[in-house]
Structure formats: structure tokens, C-alpha cells
Amino acid sequence: MALDPGIVGRQYPPTEPYEVGREKIREFATAIGADDPAYHDAEAARALGHADVIAPPTFPILMSFRASFAQIVDDPDLGVDYSRVVHGDQRFAYTRPVQAGDRLVCRCVVDEATSRGGHDILTIRTEVATDLDEPVVTVWSKLVVRGH
Amino acid sequence: MDKGEQLPTRVYQVTRADLVRYAGASLDFNPIHWSDRVAAEVGLPGVIAHGMYTMALAGRALVDWAGAPDAVTDFSVRFTRPVVVPADGAAEVQVTGVVRDLPGPDQAQVDLTVTCGGERVLGAARATMRTCLGKQGANPYTGRPWGE
DSSP, rough: OOOOOEEEEEEOOOOEEOOOOHHHHHHHHHHHHHOGGGGGGGHHHHHTSSSSBBOOTTTTTHHHEEEEEEEIIIIIIOOOOOOGGEEEEEEEESOOOEEEEOOOEEEEEEEEEEEEEEEEEEEEEEEEEEOOOEEEEEEEEEEEEEEO | OTTOOOEEEEEEEEOOOHHHHHHHHHHHHHHHHHHHHHHHHHOOOHHHHHHHHHHHHHHHHHHHHHTOOOOOEEEEEEEOOOBBSSSSSOOEEEEEEEEEEEEEEEEEEEEEEEEEETTEEEEEEEEEEEETTTTTOOOTSSSSSSTT
């Protein structure tokens, strides 16, 4: 089922805040083998000028993935078959690192909805900001919905 | 960093245990990352690493080359081929980089090459990093001296 190009620009409601915790950052950093002290120890992060433990560069996927899938992939108007979704591209553009203590809100927008070679391509841009509207990172995920 | 500089290769071993840990940390429980049966059913050669896990390894290389955990300001990849992780032993992911441009006094743009078994697993992998390391100059995130 081809994506309706009219959905480009569709904006989804802001998500409930995701509360970034030190232990979750530590768990994520450990899982990827990132042992820099600033990902584990608040004093090490503060020595670099941050308020608390900072997260590694791909950490925001936890929030953006959850938001984009719950809102967009599951949007009945789009009719996306999750079993056919393949992650195509991914990008993070930072204003500052994510840090423990952040309460982060995701606002998703459909940036692209095209068809190519029998596959549908959906690019979702997620603006991640604090619950005080301070920008933190912009995330783009390009999803390929494989054709039959 | 110098324009055109070749950055030293980083090699990462990836085991099934790593994928289990990353699934828990990232909340991505897609069974293609832990079940041989499901992976085969969808036509994969075996259990594969999460694409975001491979991107996270490339992110570790960036942080390593920059010498700072908060150096990465922009990071994008395309997922070109899966990293197949054997039930025993490990897959080996190699990350190299070239400094493509120095757009500002404290910035470097890097093109990454990420391979496994001689095949490129991430394409169009590039990043922008701050090269002003440690506490030189102002904290680029706050504009104020480090520690304030």
C-alpha cells in the first residue's frame, strides 16, 4: 500500500516527558562498551561543563524510536505494516548532549513519504526538547517499508 | 586534526551476549536480534546486530578519535548490510575514518568506513565533531568558561 504523499508535514502531538536517568545512561553506555567516565560519573561530566552524567551520541534513539513508532508507524491513516519496516537511515543533530535529569519531549513530523522501486520510504523527524522547550537534539529516521 | 587525515582503525567484537544486553538497554526486542529461527524465517543469514548498535560502535570510534565524550554534534549513517553475529564467537566490526573538512576553528567533519567481514555495513556514515578538547576556550554548549 503506497504512502499518501499528503501526509508530508503531518505533525504529531508532543509525547509525555521521558525522564533521563543516570542508571539508564550507565546501562546504555555499558551495553555499547562506552566507558568514558562522563557517561558514568556525574563529577566527570561536570568537569566538562555539563550538569550531570551525559549520554553517548546514539542514546536519543530510545525516545525517538518509541515516539515515532507509537505515533506514526501505528497511525491507521498511514497503514504501515510494521513487519515490513526496515531501518534505512539515521541521523542525530545536537544542540547539546542528553544528560541525566533531562525531561525530554518528542515532537514527530513526517518529513518525507515517497515510493521507490516498489518500496515506501518514510522519513520521520523528531525534535527532542526539554519540557521547558529547550532544544536538545533533532533526530531523523528513514524507514523503508518493503514492498511485496 | 588535519584535513585528509586518516584516523586509526578501531575494531569491535560483537557477541550474542552484547545483543542481549543492548536489547535490554535500548528496549528493542525484535527477535531477529536473538532468535536464529525468526532470523531465518525472514530470510536473514542468521541473527543480526541492531543497526543502532553498529551505529553506536561507530559513535565510540568518533569519541575515541576526538578524545572527548561530548564531541559529536552531528552523526548520520545509512544501514547498508546487516552484521551477522554467530551463536558462538564474535563478529568483528572495523571502523576507520578520514577528516573530510575543517569547517570551523574547532570543528572537523569526518567520513567513516564501517565494515564487517570486508563488507561495508554502514554507508554514507559521517559526523561533525568539536575538536576543541577538554577545557580549552569556552564551553561550546554554554558559551561560558568551563566549570561555570
